[in-house]
Amino acid sequence: MTAEIISFGEPLFEFNQVKEYSGEGPDYLSGFGGDASNFACCAARQGASVAILTHLGNDVFGNKFIDLWEKEGVQTHLIERNAIAPTGIYFISHDEQGHHFSFARKGSAASQITPEQLPADAIRAAKLFHVTAITQAISTSSCDSVFKGIEIAKEGGTLTSFDTNLRLKLWDLNRARGIIHETARLVDFIMPSVDEAEVLTGLSDPDKICDFYLNLGSKNVILKLGKEGAMYATASERKRVAGNPVEAIDATGAGDCFSGSFFTNVVAGKSLEDSLKYANAAAALTTQGYGAVAPIPTRDQVETFMKARDI
Numbered sequence: 001m002t003a004e005i006i007s008f009g010e011p012l013f014e015f016n017q018v019k020e021y022s023g024e025g026p027d028y029l030s031g032f033g034g035d036a037s038n039f040a041c042c043a044a045r046q047g048a049s050v051a052i053l054t055h056l057g058n059d060v061f062g063n064k065f066i067d068l069w070e071k072e073g074v075q076t077h078l079i080e081r082n083a084i085a086p087t088g089i090y091f092i093s094h095d096e097q098g099h100h101f102s103f104a105r106k107g108s109a110a111s112q113i114t115p116e117q118l119p120a121d122a123i124r125a126a127k128l129f130h131v132t133a134i135t136q137a138i139s140t141s142s143c144d145s146v147f148k149g150i151e152i153a154k155e156g157g158t159l160t161s162f163d164t165n166l167r168l169k170l171w172d173l174n175r176a177r178g179i180i181h182e183t184a185r186l187v188d189f190i191m192p193s194v195d196e197a198e199v200l201t202g203l204s205d206p207d208k209i210c211d212f213y214l215n216l217g218s219k220n221v222i223l224k225l226g227k228e229g230a231m232y233a234t235a236s237e238r239k240r241v242a243g244n245p246v247e248a249i250d251a252t253g254a255g256d257c258f259s260g261s262f263f264t265n266v267v268a269g270k271s272l273e274d275s276l277k278y279a280n281a282a283a284a285l286t287t288q289g290y291g292a293v294a295p296i297p298t299r300d301q302v303e304t305f306m307k308a309r310d311i
């Protein structure tokens with residue numbers, strides 16, 4: 001089995017608060033999260049050939065993820081089960097400021113992966129190896145595995161993409177900044193949001209942020225500008241693409257939906273600009289329901305939305 005895209009990281013079984021705590025329940029809706037899994041599910045719904053690379057606990061949540069990925073068409077041959085360590089879980093709460101995450105993932109199966117366990121042949125055979133800063137934050141061996149995976153990918157001519165997903169509940173800012181900057185030197189694509197980039201670089205002007213990462217060594221910078229849309233920058237060109245205003249119900253997973261749909265299109269040979277327009281539309285649509293995975297649109301839904309808005 002071969003996959004064109006490999007998404008490396010930790011799935012998290014999700015409990016999403018859907019009403020105020022009353023003590024009388026039900027307050028939470030169960031679902032699926034974790035950036036690497038969200039990315040893979042999104043890519044599969046857009047038609048990509050994609051595998052998830054992770055370790056799961058030998059528990060009910062791990063089983064549920066296998067069922068999910070099989071249903072979604074995400075390849076599962078790169079998964080290992082850990083007999084002792086559990087699958088991670090997280091809780092989402094909502095308030096006027098947006099959505100907030102509480103994690104229960106310390107010592108999880110995925111956090112115990114080591115560089116020696118990486119499937120080097122599969123990484124070399126893929127077209128794109130996707131990693132995120134959350135995978136670097138969850139443990140030092142997982143962080144080492146991200147760097148090793150990037151090295152293997154580069155040797156094999158596999159493109160590398162890096163979502164800077166900044167979670168300061170998982171690591172402190174100095175360590176995050178050092179490791180994310182170091183990763184930026186190595187990758188073909190870096191994908192921060194403007195808010196994360198501001199915290200990481202101290203810069204707020206989108207063009208200056210793009211210059212910063214290009215100067216570090218990233219070949220392509222894909223900068224998410226929230227409601228303003230997104231932009232891309234390479235050494236020779238840059239362009240902004242407008243956002244698609246919608247009334248959001250839950251923005252959880254919108255960033256992962258953006259990256260999964262963007263890279264599906266890039267791997268299929270679409271231009272950066274067209275890939276960005278598509279990703280913006282998919283990300284807007286995924287905010288229309290609760291949870292990180294359930295509301296991810298299919299390719300047909302994205303294309304219908306784009307046609308209706310003349311995108």
Ligand SMILES: O=C(O)C(=O)C[C@H](O)[C@H](O)COP(=O)(O)O
Nearest residue numbers: 033034035252253254255256292
């Ligand atoms: O992956 C993790 O560790 C998480 O934090 C869980 C979340 O499912 C996603 O990361 C959602 O991320 P956004 O797309 O930025 O809303």
